[in-house]
Amino acid sequence: MDQPFKLTITTPPELSFEQNAAGRKLFTEDITFLKGVVHTSELPPLDRVEVCFCGRSNVGKSSLINSLTNRKNLARTSNTPGRTQEINYFCIGMTHYLVDLPGYGYAKMPKKIKMRRQKLMAAYLRGRASLRRVFVLIDARIGAKIIDHELLQLLNDSAVPFQLIYTKIDKIKSDQRSKLMQLAEETIRKYPVGLTEVIFTSSKTKSGITNLQKAIAELE
Ligand SMILES: Nc1nc2c(ncn2[C@@H]2O[C@H](COP(=O)(O)OP(=O)(O)OP(=O)(O)O)[C@@H](O)[C@H]2O)c(=O)[nH]1
Numbered sequence: 644m645d646q647p648f649k650l651t652i653t654t655p656p657e658l659s660f661e662q663n664a665a666g667r668k669l670f671t672e673d674i675t676f677l678k679g680v681v682h683t684s685e686l687p688p689l690d691r692v693e694v695c696f697c698g699r700s701n702v703g704k705s706s707l708i709n710s711l712t713n714r715k716n717l718a719r720t721s722n723t724p725g726r727t728q729e730i731n732y733f734c735i736g737m738t739h740y741l742v743d744l745p746g747y748g749y750a751k752m753p754k755k756i757k758m759r760r761q762k763l764m765a766a767y768l769r770g771r772a773s774l775r776r777v778f779v780l781i782d783a784r785i786g787a788k789i790i791d792h793e794l795l796q797l798l799n800d801s802a803v804p805f806q807l808i809y810t811k812i813d814k815i816k817s818d819q820r821s822k823l824m825q826l827a828e829e830t831i832r833k834y835p836v837g838l839t840e841v842i843f844t845s846s847k848t849k850s851g852i853t854n855l856q857k858a859i860a861e862l863e
C-alpha cells in the first residue's frame with residue numbers, strides 16, 4: 644500500500660524579516676559573476692556550496708537569479724528563448740556558487756549545438772560533487788512537460804537532490820492555485836529524490852523569493 648504522502652507547498656505570505664535572517668545575511672554578501680563554462684574541464688574547484696537553476700528555455704531562470712540577488716542585470720534575461728548559452732557561475736561571498744544553466748527544449752537551435760549542450764548539462768548535473776541542490780523551474784502556466792520529466796528522472800536516477808520551483812506565479816489567478824498545487828503534487832510524487840516542498844515564485848512581484856533565499860542559506 645502507498646505510504647501517506649504529505650506535500651508541504653511554500654506559498655505566500657512571505658517569511659517575516661526575522662524568519663529569513665539567514666537568507667538575508669547570505670544575500671547581502673558580495674555577489675559577482677565568475678565565469679561561463681562550456682566544457683566540464685573549465686568547472687571551478689569543488690570548494691563551495693553550489694546550487695543550480697535549470698528548466699526549459701524562457702521559464703525564468705536568469706530572472707530568478709536576479710531577483711534572489713536583488714540585481715537587475717546580474718544574469719542576462721531575454722524575451723527570446725535561448726539567451727543563456729553557457730553554465731554561468733556567480734559567487735556569493737566566499738561560500739556559495741549560484742549556477743545559471745542554459746534552458747532546454749528550445750527547438751530553433753542547430754542540432755550539433757543542442758547535442759553538445761545536452762551532454763555538458765548531463766555531465767554537470769550527474770557528476771558535480773559539490774552540487775547541493777538543483778532547482779528545477781517549471782512555468783506555472785504550462786506545467787511539467789515530457790522534457791522536464793526526462794530531467795527529473797535523470798536527477799532521480801542519479802540521486803541528485805532537487806526541488807521544484809513554479810515560476811511566473813503572478814500570471815496565475817488565485818482561483819487556479821489549488822489546481823496548480825495538485826499538479827505540483829502529482830509531479831513530485833513520481834520522484835522520491837525530489838523534495839516534497841515546492842516553491843512558487845514570481846520575479847515580477849518577488850513572491851516566494853525570501854523562501855528561496857532561506858532554502859539556499861540553510862544548505863551546508
Ligand atoms: N510575468 C513574469 N514574467 C517573467 C517572470 N520571470 C521571468 N519572466 C519573463 O520571462 C522571460 C524569460 O526570462 P529569463 O529569465 O530570460 O528566462 P530563462 O529561463 O533564463 O531563459 P533562457 O536563458 O533562454 O533559458 C523574460 O521576458 C522575463 O521577463 C515572472 O516571474 N513573471
Ligand SMILES: [Mg+2]
Nearest residue numbers: 704705726727
Ligand atoms: Mg537564462
